[in-house]
Amino acid sequence: MRLKFNGNSIEIMNAIYILWLRQLKRYFRSRSRIFGSLAQPLLLLLALGFGFGPIYAKAGGGNYIQFLAPGIISMSILFTAVFSGIEIIWDRQFGFLKETLVAPVSRLWIMVGRTLGGATVAVMQGLIVFLIAMAIGFRVADIHLLPLAFAFMVLIALFFTALGTAIASVLEDMQGFQLIMNFLLMPLFFLSGALFPLQGLSKTFTLIASIDPLSYGVDGLRGTLVSGAHFGLAVDFSVLGVITLALLAIGTYLFSKIEI
């Protein structure tokens, strides 16, 4: 029986769904990875939150944990998202990716499925950290803004999954990965205002923070969960939205150029 190639939208939806589902199954099956990746956010929340709390309050900043939690939630989303993109390096030679690249499905749909799956997993990690933060005293200021907060989490997740995919499409082995971790991801996180307020910083610092995409995500998340968005919610949403779309386009292009 000869297989007919159709390429119609139901089949494309099925392909995207199956790739999305795969990312989820892999996530739920690795219990140790889930707990392991919660260790660092939890540690930062507790150590920095309770450690800097008193001084921060004394300096007039208010409750540090309220300030910090959105930053830590963003951190867990960032790292989970990038890792699911980076998986491609390994997958390329030894995994499912080769199988998908030789299948009669356009690379665009493969990229869409993977990215949606990776972003979903990253948002789930973010939600778990959110719950942990609530367990140690974090409180949401306005529950009506929760859907918008969720939207920010999704944007951050999409951005970093696309970033991970773009990087992994270009790297051929795991060697470059250490460099990326230390010279790209860590600075992106630490200079984004996740851990400290952006008001009143030096001109240079303010400049750096304003070119860091994560700053807008953290700021938006903080603005919707707590209050006090430094850039303003509208700016955060539009800037993050635009650069996420741009990075998705770049990621898709680089992914389509992978040769195995």
Place this chain on the structure above:
Amino acid sequence: MNIIEVKGLTKQFNGLTAVDDISFHVNKGEIFAFLGPNGAGKTTTIKMLTTLLHPTSGEILVNGNNPITQQNEVRCSFGIVFQDPSLDDELTAYENMEFHGVLYQVPKTIRRTRIDQLLKFVELWDRRNDLVKNFSGGMKRRLEIARGLIHHPKILFLDEPTLGLDPQTRNHIWNYIKGLNKEENMTVFFTTHYMEEADRVSQRVAIIDRGKIVAEGTPAELKTQTGVASFEDAFLKLTGKTIRDEDVGAIDHLRMNRRLWHR
């Protein structure tokens, strides 16, 4: 009837000519061995046949379709088992099969029936809900063969299918493949470094060396042509006895890493 037709195929990478104006054909329903020393251009040729690489020049027809302009038609017509496993270790055998079926747009009921049939055929039915990471090398290879057949391809490409496997598994695998070839008239295109295997199993052979086809014909013809008794000797006579060192690339590093962490 030629199910694979290659004419004047050339591939150049940065000034290096990996495949140099080669021409050969594969008859429908044939078991065809594509042999050559390391770095001869085998993998590059297979990648061009399977739409993974664009040729620099030349013509290819796979099942009457052009891999460049009719990419998806070509992809539907073949199944491939790569040299390195391309299964998802963290999914079950059944899930791996199901995903392939969905990607190849096999309708649900047919898909389910075929998966059941194929898993039983390669004797992995009782392990269908086990995670692939717990499978041995031989089991993984069998699963990949089963997976490659879900969409009923006309051609099955196998890149070193029995590398590193024990004799019992090798025997089983070739029996499956020969059975499929006989009953479904499925063409088989494989590469191997095991010359006795190529001799025993294949009906026609092409040998590529330094980017050029140096011989094409049945194993018997090649043995007569070179005047030797064993096929391995014929191969050595046609390609020479100097060792070809391969360049170590990223894939080799990944392979070495993999061996560290897996069995």
